[in-house]
Amino acid sequence: MRCVIARFPFDLTKSGVLESMKGVAPEEVTGASVIIGRRTYPAKQVGQVITRQDRRDFSADEVMRAMAKLGFTCRDLPPSAMPARATDPLQHASAMLGAPAVA
Secondary structure, eight states: OEEEETTEEEEOOHHHHHHHHTTOOOOOOSSOEEEETTEEEEHHHHHHHHHOOOGGGSOHHHHHHHHHHHTOEEESSOGGGSOOOOSSHHHHHHHHHOOOOOO
8 A cells, every 4th residue: 555654655565564563672652653463563663664764754643644544553642641530639639739748
C-alpha cells in the first residue's frame, strides 16, 4: 500500500513492516503507539525503522495513519498514562498540593 510519510511516498505492506520490526526492542511508550505482533512500539520508533528517516522529519500521526491503513492497532496514549481520579475533593486537593515536607 502506498503511504506518504514526511512528504515521501513509501510502498508498505503488513508483512514488510512485521519483517522490519522483527528483532527491534520496543522503547518505552509515552505517547502514540502501534501494536505490531505482540509488542507495543512508540509510533516514532516504528516510523524511524520503516522509513530510515530521522524522527524529527515526520509526525506520529503520519505513522499512525499509515499503520492503521495496513491493519495494525494504534493507540494515542498507553492505558497506564490515564490520570487516576481522586475519590473525593479533599484527596484531590491534597494530591494537587503534594506531600508535606518533613522537618
